[in-house]
Amino acid sequence: MASTIAIPLHESSLHIVKQCGPILNNALQSKFGSLATFDGVNFEKDHGIALLKKPVVAPEKRFSVKLYQGVNLSVWKADLTNFPVDAVVNAANEHLQHYGGLADALSSAGGPQIQKDCNDYITKNGSLRTGDAIVCDAGLLPCKKIIHAVGPKLPLHPSASDVSSAEWYLKKAISNILDEVRKNQLKTVAIPAISSGLFNYPLPQCKEVAQIMSQAVANFAGNFQNKMEVYFVIFPSDRDTFKVVLQKCCPDIRMLYVSCQNTEVMRVVFIEK
Numbered sequence: 509m510a511s512t513i514a515i516p517l518h519e520s521s522l523h524i525v526k527q528c529g530p531i532l533n534n535a536l537q538s539k540f541g542s543l544a545t546f547d548g549v550n551f552e553k554d555h556g557i558a559l560l561k562k563p564v565v566a567p568e569k570r571f572s573v574k575l576y577q578g579v580n581l582s583v584w585k586a587d588l589t590n591f592p593v594d595a596v597v598n599a600a601n602e603h604l605q606h607y608g609g610l611a612d613a614l615s616s617a618g619g620p621q622i623q624k625d626c627n628d629y630i631t632k633n634g635s636l637r638t639g640d641a642i643v644c645d646a647g648l649l650p651c652k653k654i655i656h657a658v659g660p661k662l663p664l665h666p667s668a669s670d671v672s673s674a675e676w677y678l679k680k681a682i683s684n685i686l687d688e689v690r691k692n693q694l695k696t697v698a699i700p701a702i703s704s705g706l707f708n709y710p711l712p713q714c715k716e717v718a719q720i721m722s723q724a725v726a727n728f729a730g731n732f733q734n735k736m737e738v739y740f741v742i743f744p745s746d747r748d749t750f751k752v753v754l755q756k757c758c759p760d761i762r763m764l765y766v767s768c769q770n771t772e773v774m775r776v777v778f779i780e781k
Contacts, residue, residue: 618647
């Protein structure tokens with residue numbers, strides 16, 4: 509049975525928590541499965557939080573295309589934990605427990621409020637379904653909001669049928685992400701390669717993941733009247749995924765939008781490096 513213990517903080521202990529509270533919370537979660545919340549504490553971002561983060565990696569834009577009605581899509585090699593946008597997307601599980609991969613990185617960088625908000629949501633609303641997306645405050649991340657989206661999870665060695673059936677849920681997840689961006693009047697959103705990594709989408713099919721995601725963006729853009737910047741962001745360490753997306757998918761995306769755009773001159777930039 510879950511229980512709560514309230515511990516008052518004074519002087520030296522308060523000073524330590526201000527500097528290292530998020531690190532302490534991560535240790536409690538990993539070792540004891542406990543969640544610590546710090547009420548009335550303003551963390552010193554330049555100390556404890558900095559220790560959680562990797563050295564800043566300069567973002568690299570490698571591809572961009574202008575879609576209908578002022579919606580722009582681009583592909584970046586960058587770190588989502590410090591990418592300067594209105595909202596970043598987390599590849600979440602249905603229980604919003606951020607144990608590994610991108611989810612853990614964003615939760616750690618954003619501080620304990622990220623997981624607390626998710627726990628509160630699950631307590632009130634229950635688990636998410638595959639394809640769902642919800643918006644929460646971004647904690648200490650350098651953005652306004654974090655969007656938790658549940659992509660399809662495949663078996664460890666998925667069959668062609670498994671991959672095919674996952675496509676509909678991936679499209680649904682992207683559509684719901686963009687709908688949340690619209691409803692919250694956000695202008696820029698950074699989206700990872702949802703369902704890759706811990707969700708077992710096989711590397712050869714990462715091309716299809718990016719194509720499905722981009723097609724969902726195109727469908728959304730056709731009915732959206734305002735400006736929006738959509739960034740597909742891949743971590744620099746995911747070299748194989750980035751190579752597949754850049755070399756095999758981006759040219760296909762370029763041709764797709766050249767063929768479907770009839771009313772407006774399109775600007776396409778494909779940066780070879």
